[in-house]
Amino acid sequence: MTTSPQTFDLEQTDRLLSTTRAVRHRLDLERAVDPALIVDCIRLASFAPNASNAQEWRWLIIDDRAQKKAIAEVYREGMMEPMEALLAARTVSGDGPLVRHSKAVLHLGRVLERVPFLVIPCVAARIEDDPSLGGITRIFGSIYPAVWSFQLALRSRGLGSTFTTAHLLGEERVRDLLGVPRGFTQSCLIPVAHVLGGDLSRPPRGPVEDVIGWNEWNGSR
Secondary structure (H helix, E strand, C coil): CCCCCCCCCCCCCCHHHHHHECCCCEEEECCCCHHHHHHHHHHHCCCCCHHHHCCCCEEEECCCHHHHHHHHHHHHHHHHHHHHHHHHHHHHCCCCHHHHHHHHHHHHHHHHHHEEEEEEEEECCHHCCCCCHHHHHHHCCCCHHHHHHHHHHHHHEEEEEEEEEEEHHHHHHHHHHHHCCCEEECCCCEEEEEEEECCCCCCCCCCCCHHHHCCCCCCCC
């Protein structure tokens, strides 16, 4: 007798996958987040596939006010001026969606230290040791699936997040601040908070057929 594989509620699963999006403006800066929820989400993320199943990751959870402020200062120094210039250019061009994106990024930079938790996933490798395409792919391919699982787990618990990397423009300073060993790479920074307002909706996307190629490249780019 054969049994069918366990299935999932596709409506709920599809909703989770299609509405887990970057949250910046709507991060609740006042409502506390239960630290146990962060740990639960990292526990789920640890089941993500990774190179050789080595699980060579470390997750830094920052909720200390002074540490968050120091990280936010590094983040702003590298990101704010270029993003303000980009916002000005996008405003002139009249590109509404990109103007909103730039404003959201700048807002997050201004309030970063007020977000309840900052999470920095790290992986045990350095690009300097193998700067080839294969080496770089192996490093980030061993942590980014777990990062996305973490963000999905957060979303399923009513928490918002966004994937950011601006602090890596001052990676050495953040490394020294947090005591990250030289053999580890900080992969990104994930601000975590409850979400303000109503539920999250699907972001706009073009027809998926435009980006699919069957057996050969589709399109000119």
